Amino acid sequence: MNKIRLIIQREYLSRVKNKRFLLTTILTPLLMVLFFVGATYFALQGKDQHKVAVIDQNGFFKGNLSNSEHLVFEFPEGIDTSNYLTKGYTDILIIPKFNGTQKVNYIIRSKKRIGLNTEETISNKINAAIEDNMLQNAGIERAQLDSIRKESQFAALTSLEEQGDSAKESNAALSYGIGFGSGMLIYITMFIYGAMVMRGVMEEKTNRIAEVMISSVKPFQLMMGKIIGIGAVGITQFVLWIVLIVGLTTAAQLLIPHDVLVQVNTLQQYNGQIPAGGMVQASEAANKIYSIQHTMSTANWPLIFGCFIFYFIGGYLFYASLFAAVGSVVNEDPQDAQSLMLPITMPIIFSFIIMSNAVQDPNTPIATWASIIPFSSPMVMMARIAYGVPGTVTYLQLAASMISLIGGFLLTTWLSGKIYRTGILMYGKKVSWKEMGKWILRKN
Amino acid sequence: MNEVLQVNQLKKYYATQKAVDDISFSIERGSIFGLLGPNGAGKTTLLRMITGIFYPDSGSIYFDGKVFNPANDIVNIGYMPEERGLYKKMKIGEQALYLAQLKGLSKSEAMEKIRFWFKRLEMETWWNKKVEDLSKGMSQKLQFVTTVLHEPKLIILDEPFSGLDPVNANLIKDEIYRLAQNGSTIIFSTHRMEQVEEICDQIVLVNLGKKVLDGTIVDIKQQFKENKFSIKLQEVPSDINEGAFNITEQKDKELIVKINKGFKSNDVLNYFIQHQYNIESFNEMLPSLNEIFIQLVEGTTATTRAFENNLTVS
Numbered sequence: 001m002n003k004i005r006l007i008i009q010r011e012y013l014s015r016v017k018n019k020r021f022l023l024t025t026i027l028t029p030l031l032m033v034l035f036f037v038g039a040t041y042f043a044l045q046g047k048d049q050h051k052v053a054v055i056d057q058n059g060f061f062k063g064n065l066s067n068s069e070h071l072v073f074e075f076p077e078g079i080d081t082s083n084y085l086t087k088g089y090t091d092i093l094i095i096p097k098f099n100g101t102q103k104v105n106y107i108i109r110s111k112k113r114i115g116l117n118t119e120e121t122i123s124n125k126i127n128a129a130i131e132d133n134m135l136q137n138a139g140i141e142r143a144q145l146d147s148i149r150k151e152s153q154f155a156a157l158t159s160l161e162e163q164g165d166s167a168k169e170s171n172a173a174l175s176y177g178i179g180f181g182s183g184m185l186i187y188i189t190m191f192i193y194g195a196m197v198m199r200g201v202m203e204e205k206t207n208r209i210a211e212v213m214i215s216s217v218k219p220f221q222l223m224m225g226k227i228i229g230i231g232a233v234g235i236t237q238f239v240l241w242i243v244l245i246v247g248l249t250t251a252a253q254l255l256i257p258h259d260v261l262v263q264v265n266t267l268q269q270y271n272g273q274i275p276a277g278g279m280v281q282a283s284e285a286a287n288k289i290y291s292i293q294h295t296m297s298t299a300n301w302p303l304i305f306g307c308f309i310f311y312f313i314g315g316y317l318f319y320a321s322l323f324a325a326v327g328s329v330v331n332e333d334p335q336d337a338q339s340l341m342l343p344i345t346m347p348i349i350f351s352f353i354i355m356s357n358a359v360q361d362p363n364t365p366i367a368t369w370a371s372i373i374p375f376s377s378p379m380v381m382m383a384r385i386a387y388g389v390p391g392t393v394t395y396l397q398l399a400a401s402m403i404s405l406i407g408g409f410l411l412t413t414w415l416s417g418k419i420y421r422t423g424i425l426m427y428g429k430k431v432s433w434k435e436m437g438k439w440i441l442r443k444n
Numbered sequence: 445m446n447e448v449l450q451v452n453q454l455k456k457y458y459a460t461q462k463a464v465d466d467i468s469f470s471i472e473r474g475s476i477f478g479l480l481g482p483n484g485a486g487k488t489t490l491l492r493m494i495t496g497i498f499y500p501d502s503g504s505i506y507f508d509g510k511v512f513n514p515a516n517d518i519v520n521i522g523y524m525p526e527e528r529g530l531y532k533k534m535k536i537g538e539q540a541l542y543l544a545q546l547k548g549l550s551k552s553e554a555m556e557k558i559r560f561w562f563k564r565l566e567m568e569t570w571w572n573k574k575v576e577d578l579s580k581g582m583s584q585k586l587q588f589v590t591t592v593l594h595e596p597k598l599i600i601l602d603e604p605f606s607g608l609d610p611v612n613a614n615l616i617k618d619e620i621y622r623l624a625q626n627g628s629t630i631i632f633s634t635h636r637m638e639q640v641e642e643i644c645d646q647i648v649l650v651n652l653g654k655k656v657l658d659g660t661i662v663d664i665k666q667q668f669k670e671n672k673f674s675i676k677l678q679e680v681p682s683d684i685n686e687g688a689f690n691i692t693e694q695k696d697k698e699l700i701v702k703i704n705k706g707f708k709s710n711d712v713l714n715y716f717i718q719h720q721y722n723i724e725s726f727n728e729m730l731p732s733l734n735e736i737f738i739q740l741v742e743g744t745t746a747t748t749r750a751f752e753n754n755l756t757v758s
Contacts, residue, residue: 425497
């Protein structure tokens with residue numbers, strides 16, 4: 001046991017001490033933040049300006065098509081498809097005459113192809129204008145219509161989930177976010193750390209250190225030492241990321257003005273309403289912060305976090321030993337690795353696809369089964385757990401999934417150990433699946 | 445009970461060939477033992493069984509008087525495989541420390557011994573270098589140190605001199621002698637016969653998975669000698685006619701003679717003394733191990749080792 005500890009130590013320290021580890025650990029969250037900031041920026045800035053000339057053969061659209069920042073409608077005289085570009089318009093919209101009962105095709109011609117969002121916006125605006133026109137025809141005054149529009153409130157839907165005697169507030173969007181996020185994280189880490197294990201084994205084999213090592217330790221100790229050591233590197237990286245994120249959020253909170261924070265606290269005390277007679281009305285910022293905090297509080301964080309750690313470790317152990325087995329049979333040729341990895345990467349990618357569906361619809365039979373079978377359970381179960389235990393995932397399912405994952409990784413580790421032991425000392429020959437099967441079945 | 449290793453009827457068959465087929469031998473404590481054989485003879489498989497990497501299909505191994513138990517005895521063995529291997533990115537000092545600790549040394553013990561060996565082999569300045577920065581000869585030295593660092597009872601060296609310049613080869617050779625004098629037993633596997641002749645007390649020659657020769661070098665040479673002598677004379681007679689020997693070769697004033705059956709070396713000397721020729725030197729010519737090796741190994745092919753049923757199938 002002392003030897004396996006030494007191996008774990010070496011595998012862990014040689015990676016954590018590496019400058020690259022520090023760099024990726026710090027840069028990854030920064031890059032992610034940059035990515036989101038960049039994406040938001042381009043989403044806001046990247047919109048094309050559209051100046052649309054409208055040829056209206058009905059005559060009621062003028063004044064009824066509302067303009068927006070990036071989309072301006074004008075109704076010039078003497079315009080047609082041949083001259084709109086020279087007159088400074090980017091698009092031309094042709095609305096044919098219609099009688100109100102039949103569907104009519106509108107045509108928009110553009111200099112550049114218009115985007116999906118713009119197309120939808122224009123279509124919505126036309127429909128709204130028609131609706132307005134019809135309401136006016138039915139006898140509602142223009143002024144009445146405007147005031148209805150202005151004063152009507154949109155409903156906010158709060159969904160509650162049965163939990164024993166009481167009902168608990170739940171939030172589908174948050175569950176989706178947590179489920180997808182944690183599933184995605186497990187997916188990425190399984191690939192990154194699995195591949196790291198595989199490369200480590202290949203390195204030992206091609207460097208021929210394997211034989212020196214095997215004359216000191218058992219092959220199984222060498223394999224497990226590597227798997228556990230690299231797993232610990234993964235956990236270290238997660239912990240550092242969490243610390244970084246918590247640190248950055250706290251730092252960000254320091255930037256929020258004090259009075260806003262006071263308002264947020266008041267909102268929290270009174271369940272989202274500033275009590276009558278309060279000194280100040282809650283500002284928009286305070287309301288936003290409160291609503292984020294309130295939404296976050298609907299999730300069962302300890303459970304999600306605990307399960308995430310379990311499924312991360314379980315899923316890692318399940319696949320890492322398989323990656324180690326592949327690494328042990330590969331010779332110098334990296335192309336071998338590609339083809340041998342396929343049977344391992346396929347179920348991972350397949351689980352990811354199931355996970356992306358399960359996160360929208362957590363109760364389909366395929367999602368339920370995939371969350372129990374150990375090949376896919378780490379990702380799919382995380383997607384479902386976000387929707388609540390025992391509401392969506394029953395305790396029985398959770399227990400079955402956990403037990404089968406533990407059994408699963410014990411099995412894959414045992415199988416891989418057998419392949420690894422023979423493969424690590426086998427040089428020059430390309431190993432077939434049949435031979436690997438023989439190694440597994442062989443005693444000793 | 446002065447045998448450090450005893451191997452009885454060891455067998456290891458692979459799917460297509462008998463890698464080790466019924467090999468037995470024993471090695472005395474403190475001796476330097478040569479395991480010889482052409483490429484593919486089964487040396488590596490044999491060594492891997494002795495180091496506990498492979499299990500034999502049948503047969504038994506006794507280490508230090510007891511049945512070999514890899515889990516416990518592994519710390520008393522140092523194995524330097526033919527294919528050298530070290531972690532390239534690791535610092536040399538850390539690497540030596542790591543490998544020593546895996547052999548069961550405590551950190552302080554290991555440090556002490558590393559210092560001793562590094563000093564001895566003039567490697568002290570290497571501590572913080574990485575293996576990838578070392579020359580082939582340097583990493584060979586490091587590999588040797590990591591093999592013997594934990595003072596094993598049995599040291600197995602597979603082609604220890606390959607890649608070493610003469611100076612370093614001599615350095616390592618002296619260390620091998622010293623280790624043997626201090627009670628370590630050394631198995632020395634190679635196909636370089638001149639090194640074996642120089643170093644080894646006892647040898648075993650394997651070919652096609654079987655043992656073909658076993659004994660001390662002196663005995664083996666006696667066994668394979670062809671009764672040839674070289675004799676150097678002041679003056680070579682023009683015609684020599686004697687029933688005791690035939691001349692097989694003549695170089696200047698040196699004759700190589702083969703003594704016929706029923707005669708002795710003194711009969712050769714007698715002849716020349718009686719004929720009043722001055723003898724400058726007279727030596728027995730023993731075959732070199734190389735010659736014996738080639739004689740035994742030549743003409744055998746790998747197919748003879750295949751299973752018979754395999755042959756009939758194909």
